[in-house]
Amino acid sequence: MAAHSMKPALKPGSQAPPASPADVDLGVQVGPLRLANPVMTASGTAGLGLELEPFWDLREAGAVVVKTITMKPRRGNPMPRLCETPSGLLNSIGLPNKGVRHFLDVTLPKLRGKAACLVVNIAGTCTGEFGELAALLDAAGGIDALELNISCPNVEGGNLPFGRDPQVVRRLVADVRSATRLPVITKLSPNVSDIAEIAQAARDGGSDAVSLINTLLGMSVDWRTGRPGLGTAVGGLSGPAIKPVALRMCWEVARSVDIPVIGIGGIRDADDVLEFLCVGCSAVQIGTQHYKVPDAVPRAVAALRGALHAAGRRDVRSVIGSVRAG
Ligand code: RRO
Helix, strand or coil: CCHHHHCCCCCCCCCCCCCCHHHCECCEEECCEEECCCEEECCCCCCCCHHHCCCCCHHHCCEEEEEEECCCCECCCCCCCEEEECCEEEECCCCCECHHHHHHHHHHHHHCCCCCCEEEEECCCCHHHHHHHHHHHHHHCCCCEEEEECCCCCCHHHCCCCCCCHHHHHHHHHHHHHHCCCCEEEECCCCCCCHHHHHHHHHHHCCCEEEECCCEEEECEECCCCEECCCCCEEEEECHHHHHHHHHHHHHHHHHCCCCEEEECCCCCHHHHHHHHHCCCCEEEECHHHHCCCCHHHHHHHHHHHHHHHCCCCEHHHHCCCCCCC
16 A cells, blocks of 8 residues: 555545645734734834844844834933843833934835834824824835834823723724724733723724733832832833733733734743734734844744644644633
C-alpha cells in the first residue's frame, strides 16, 4: 500500500492541515480593516513608529499605531515618567508631542507607505476636539484608521474626563464619526466600573472597533525617602502584570458588543496573542514588550505561523472566539 493512503481520511467539512508554517493564513478582518496578520504595535510604546524602523520592516506588523497626537504641542508630565515594578511598568508620560500640525507637516510624510496599515491615536482636550483632529487627519491622506484615546490615565489625575461616562463616550464617538470616513477604533480604560457598558456606548456612537485595555492606575513608593516612583505619584501600569485583567475584560467586551475587539495588555509572544484571540479578540497590540524586545512584533508573527501549523490550523481566524466558557 502506498504510504500516502495510510493517512486518516479527513472528516467531511474539515480542512487539510497546512503543509508548512508559510501556508498558514494570518489575515484578519477588524471591521472595515483587512489586516495581513493580527499583531499590531500599541500606541506610545513605539513612538511615532519610525523609532522601530532600525529593528524591522514596519510592514511586518498587521498595523502600526502612532503615539497619541493632540491639537496643540504638549510638554508631558514631570520626571520621573517611568518606573519599573517586578512584573510591570508604571508610566506617567502625559502625552508629550509636537501637535497635529507638526505631525501632518513633518512626521506623516516620513511615515506614509512604511506600514501595511497606519493607525493614528488621537486625544482632545474637550469632546469637540476629537472630531476636529479626526477631520484634519482624514484630509491629509495616508492614514488607514484612527484610534480615539479616551483612556489616558495621565491627565487630570487619572479622572478620565472622556472615558468613564457612557453618554459622553457615545457623543464623542458620534462627533468623530460625523467628521471622518476613516475607520474608528475607540481605546478603552480598565479604570471604570463596567467596561462593557463603555464599549457599548462606543459602538452606539459609531465606533468600528474597540481596543482594550489602556493602562491600570497604579503607584510605587520608596518608603525610605517617601518618594513615589513617578513624578505624578500615580500613573498607568502595563506589562505582564496586567495580562489576566486584560484577558478578562476582552472576554467580557467581546461577549457584549458586535464590533471587533482588539486586545492589549501584557502581550509578549504568540501564545499570548492566541489567548487573546481565543477569548474573542480579532487582533492584538504589543506594547511594553518593545522595551525588552524591539522586534517583538515580527517575532510573534513568525511564531504564530509556527504555533498554528503545529496545531494543524490553516488560518488564525479559527481561533477567534474559540474559548469554551460560559
Ligand atoms: O502619555 C501617556 O502618559 C499615556 C497615554 Br497617552 C496612554 O494612553 N496610556 C498611558 O499609559 N500613558
